[in-house]
Amino acid sequence: MNDYYQFAILSAVVVAVYAFLYFVVHPLAKWIAIKTPNKFDDLLVKKKVISRALFFVPVIILVQSFPYVLAKGHWLYEFCEHIGNILFTVAAFLLASAVLDVIESLNERNVKMKLRPMRGIFQAIKLAMFCVATILVASQIVNKSPVIILSTLGAMATVLLLVFRDSILGLVSGIQINLSDLLRKGDWIEIERHHADGSVIDITLTSVKVRNWDNTVSVIPAYDLITNSFRNWRGMQESGGRRIKRSLFIDQQSIRFLTPEEIEKFMKIDVLRPYLEQKLSEIGEGSGVSENVTVTKLNGRHLTNIGTFRAYCTAYLRSRKTIAQDMTLMTRQLAPTPTGLPLEIYAFANTVEWIEYENIQSDIFDFLIASLPEFGLSLYQYANRVP
Numbered sequence: 001m002n003d004y005y006q007f008a009i010l011s012a013v014v015v016a017v018y019a020f021l022y023f024v025v026h027p028l029a030k031w032i033a034i035k036t037p038n039k040f041d042d043l044l045v046k047k048k049v050i051s052r053a054l055f056f057v058p059v060i061i062l063v064q065s066f067p068y069v070l071a072k073g074h075w076l077y078e079f080c081e082h083i084g085n086i087l088f089t090v091a092a093f094l095l096a097s098a099v100l101d102v103i104e105s106l107n108e109r110n111v112k113m114k115l116r117p118m119r120g121i122f123q124a125i126k127l128a129m130f131c132v133a134t135i136l137v138a139s140q141i142v143n144k145s146p147v148i149i150l151s152t153l154g155a156m157a158t159v160l161l162l163v164f165r166d167s168i169l170g171l172v173s174g175i176q177i178n179l180s181d182l183l184r185k186g187d188w189i190e191i192e193r194h195h196a197d198g199s200v201i202d203i204t205l206t207s208v209k210v211r212n213w214d215n216t217v218s219v220i221p222a223y224d225l226i227t228n229s230f231r232n233w234r235g236m237q238e239s240g241g242r243r244i245k246r247s248l249f250i251d252q253q254s255i256r257f258l259t260p261e262e263i264e265k266f267m268k269i270d271v272l273r274p275y276l277e278q279k280l281s282e283i284g285e286g287s288g289v290s291e292n293v294t295v296t297k298l299n300g301r302h303l304t305n306i307g308t309f310r311a312y313c314t315a316y317l318r319s320r321k322t323i324a325q326d327m328t329l330m331t332r333q334l335a336p337t338p339t340g341l342p343l344e345i346y347a348f349a350n351t352v353e354w355i356e357y358e359n360i361q362s363d364i365f366d367f368l369i370a371s372l373p374e375f376g377l378s379l380y381q382y383a384n385r386v387p
Contacts, residue, residue, distance in 0.1 A: 006069035007076060010062070018058040026051055047101040052094045059087045082140045089140075093133040097126055121178060123205035124171045169223035170206030176226055183208065183225065188233040194220050241324040241348035242357045248368065249340030250306060251380045258303040262376070266308060271315035279303055306333075309375040310343060313368060317347050322360045324348040340380030 029050050033041040044050050063084040070077040104122045139146045177183050183200060189210060190197045198212035208225060210218045236242055258266075263280075266272050283301035313331040317323050327348040334342035345368070349360045372378060 004076070007066070007080075010065055010069050013065075014058045014062050017061060018055075021054040021057055022051075026054055043102055043105055047098050047105065049095070049098040049102055052091065052098050056091050056095065059084070059091050063088055082143070085140045086137050089133050089136045093129055096129055100126060121174060124174060127171070127205065170204075170221070173223040173226045174203070174205055177203070177222065183232065184234065188237065190231040190233070191218075191220060191225075191228075193228070194218055194224075196220060237352045239327075239348075240352065241327050241350055242352050244345060244347045244349055244361050244364070246361070246365065247334065247342035247344040248365070248372075249337070249380045250343055250372075251378045252336060252341050254376060254378045255304065255306045255341070256376065258305055258308060262305070263303060269312070271319055272308065272312055275311040275315065276303070276308070305375045305377055306341070306343070309372070309377055312371070312375070313343070313345060316368070317345070317364070320364070322350055322363075324350040339382075 030045050033045045033050075062080070066077065066080040066084065070080060100122050135146050139148075183189070183203060185200055185203060187200045188198065189200060191210075196210045196212060196218035198210050198218070200208060201211045201217075202209040203222070206222055208220045208222055210220065212218060263276065267276055280303075283303075310331045310333070314329070317329055317331070318325065323329065324347075329347045332344050332346065334344055336342075345364065349357045351357055351360070369379065
């Protein structure tokens with residue numbers, strides 16, 4: 001009866017210590033954290049590091065004290081031993097998880113590391129700790145060695161693989177994504193099979209969240225990004241330039257040679273003069289301004305309105321400050337189509353901001369389309385076709 005009396009006193013002490021820590025020390029610690037200018041202690045309170053560390057105190061008192069108040073071999077002694085080990089394991093797991101949460105928060109605040117997909121790594125560590133804690137708790141409940149528990153789980157490996165398939169695949173994929181730097185928070189990615197096109201907002205152990213441009217959210221399995229292809233626009237964003245690749249479909253019936261009067265008119269355009277002087281020098285004096293009938297022009301080289309317009313487009317792009325001059329810039333013809341001759345503008349705007357990029361692109365094509373009649377050219381339109 002003396003053992004029960006002593007155990008009752010020990011239990012009362014443990015409960016009193018826990019109550020004092022929870023209702024006095026913990027609120028005081030929170031108040032101090034709020035009052036101090038240091039933000040680290042606020043983080044410790046927010047992530048429950050302090051509360052879970054305080055929980056350790058009564059557990060340690062129980063584990064260290066019951067051998068002195070109970071006789072070894074007594075059923076209550078064994079009960080306290082198992083309960084103490086279970087509480088210690090659970091307290092250790094909870095505290096370690098809280099510490100990992102603090103490290104993860106500090107990692108997100110780091111300028112260099114906040115874009116790295118580390119959340120999946122932290123979740124994987126938590127999962128591993130949870131598995132270890134579960135095995136240790138189970139071994140205490142069934143009073144068997146953890147090795148025996150592991151051997152039993154080995155027989156259930158197939159079932160566990162099926163249950164935790166996504167977590168295992170996600171863990172491996174998360175490590176690959178992190179080590180290979182395939183994906184970061186904030187990246188613009190495009191995955192057609194999932195109809196995902198937007199910015200990455202979260203990378204977890206098993207999934208990647210993408211906020212699409214229509215403000216919907218797509219949740220994609222992490223392993224799907226490893227086993228299948230996706231487009232990441234980070235390279236474009238880091239380069240500082242966004243590609244313009246669009247064609248003007250020229251009515252092929254409007255393509256012809258230039259007349260002497262047109263050449264004289266175009267010579268007055270500053271951006272075109274160097275091109276015209278070079279071409280006239282190449283084809284020989286007089287061949288570009290022949291007034292003979294059209295058939296005789298086939299005997300030599302002559303300037304065309306489409307070639308001159310193509311040179312004008314390139315010169316115009318070179319003159320614009322909104323176009324990146326250190327990146328690829330050209331105007332080229334593509335293969336003729338039933339809907340006209342594609343004249344493709346290939347250049348890079350010196351911004352990656354979407355609205356600004358669209359404005360730059362629209363300004364360029366507004367001007368070039370309006371300039372076509374000056375060169376005797378017209379766009380192909382079905383409505384203008386004569387049967």
